[in-house]
Amino acid sequence: MSTRAGIGRGVLSVLGLALACVVTLLVRVRIHSDPPPPGKVLDPGAWGSDHVGASFPDYTTGGECLFCHRKEIAGQWTRNRHHLTIRPLDGEAAVIRAAAASLEGDAQLVLGGKKRVRFLRRSASYGKLDLQVRAWDPVKQALSGESQAAWDAQDFGMHCAGCHSTAVDAKTQAFSSLSIDCYSCHGDIDQQHSTDASHMLLSAKDQAPARVTVSICSQCHIRTGTSRSTGRPYANTFVPGDNLFRDLEVSFADRDLAGLGPVDRHILENVRDVVLSGDESVTCLTCHRVHEASADRHESLPKASAICTNCHASRNGKWVTRNLETHSAACRY
Ligand code: HEC
Ligand code: HEC
Ligand code: HEC
Ligand code: HEC
Ligand code: HEC
Ligand code: HEC
Structure with a gap:
């Protein structure tokens, strides 16, 4: 009786151990982030299609989407950084408005926030903005950049336009909507989506592979790429659903990633795992909730994965967060 119970327990604990191993293995695989083994690197441009050189379709604008999605989306959308990346100067703090007033030529809009604030005004031609060469440094609480104020009509x-506004024409560089609209992430909506959301990119029922999702976010969050067709730092006519890497040339080499801050590096490592190693298990959305502006979900992931070490270290048995200071050549801060 007691022997049987003992064997029973033995079998159970062996099963338990085996299960634990499988779980650890699965979990490891789920957020595996080591560089791909040599010889097994995929060509990131090999799948899917693109719209390089095409013109943007007449897409459904945010106002139209919110007509139906007011309840769940509208409230937090007005506070979302994507929506607010370019916004009216009027809503800014008094010091920023005063700084803008000291620059001749009437700034109307601002771009950025915590790290740098840039001043903009509408150009004579539609879909274009002039960029002020002087900027506001929120840390020093002072104007920075060039010493003489001037408005640049081309810069x-x-x-900047491809990542801070919506649907930028590759030939004229004119945008269709100021700031970032629903279209930038959800794409050209399928009229049938209200009855079958599985066609809707980034919906809960979205069946698109990880490489499609990371292409969407990377069109703006890879800030070290170059368009093969235009030479500009953002892709030519990217439409969500496309393969970004057919036009955007990006280095995923260790030495190039090592020179970046932790935020840009965790993005490139995640994208590299997906598009070079073919690991489809982790995307930006494993950790980020875009509409809620939250990364809370990431805290319950296993601590053994390489991507964590960009931002955390284990010191004396304690899990600490590194300094996440960011600089960007593309954004000039
Ligand atoms: C490849 C896409 C891309 C290009 C090109 C780009 N940006 Fe950005 N920019 C971003 C992204 C993404 C962020 C947010 C990064 C973050 O928060 O980690 C950002 C952030 C910023 C911020 C900081 C916002 C803050 O938190 O204070 C400023 C200012 C800025 N960009 C200005 C510019 C200007 C000016 C240009 C053109 C000279 C430019 N950017 C070009 C993608 C881009
Ligand atoms: C920066 C990318 C981005 C933009 C811009 C964006 N979305 Fe989303 N949206 C997402 C992602 C990612 C999800 C999946 C859930 C999440 O991460 O919040 C999502 C989910 C949704 C959902 C599903 C419901 C939910 O909360 O999960 C709806 C509806 C939606 N978006 C509508 C909109 C509308 C309307 C706009 C424009 C006003 C918009 N989205 C702009 C990325 C974006
Ligand atoms: C005519 C009304 C209508 C318009 C306009 C509309 N939608 Fe929807 N949408 C719906 C309905 C109804 C559903 C299905 C019910 C639901 O899940 O909210 C849906 C579902 C969705 C989903 C999936 C929600 C989920 O549960 O994952 C997303 C994402 C979405 N819409 C985004 C958009 C975006 C972005 C736009 C604008 C480009 C847009 N919708 C325009 C009515 C509309
Ligand atoms: C069209 C360009 C664009 C696309 C597409 C885009 N982003 Fe962003 N994102 C930005 C810019 C620009 C900012 C910074 C805005 C600012 O602070 O001025 C930003 C800010 C963020 C932030 C920090 C602010 C916050 O709300 O928490 C996160 C996280 C983020 N993006 C994740 C994503 C993810 C995930 C996707 C893909 C579903 C995505 N973004 C798609 C341009 C983009
Ligand atoms: C393993 C989880 C994880 C993955 C995968 C991941 N991120 Fe992050 N990311 C984080 C965490 C955690 C932060 C810090 C959030 C904070 O400061 O609140 C962060 C920060 C950021 C920021 C800066 C936010 C800010 O407020 O300045 C951006 C932008 C961003 N991530 C975009 C992305 C994009 C785009 C992808 C996909 C290519 C991605 N992340 C993949 C966990 C992740
Ligand atoms: C892009 C940066 C970034 C990445 C990548 C990242 N984290 Fe975080 N993490 C943060 C930030 C920022 C916080 C909140 C700051 C704080 O409270 O110390 C945080 C908080 C946490 C917390 C809760 C607070 C604490 O200190 O205990 C846990 C747990 C955690 N992260 C685990 C992980 C794990 C596991 C991974 C890898 C799967 C990871 N993080 C990847 C930036 C990141």
């Missing part, structure tokens, strides 16, 4: 379109 924003050539170097």
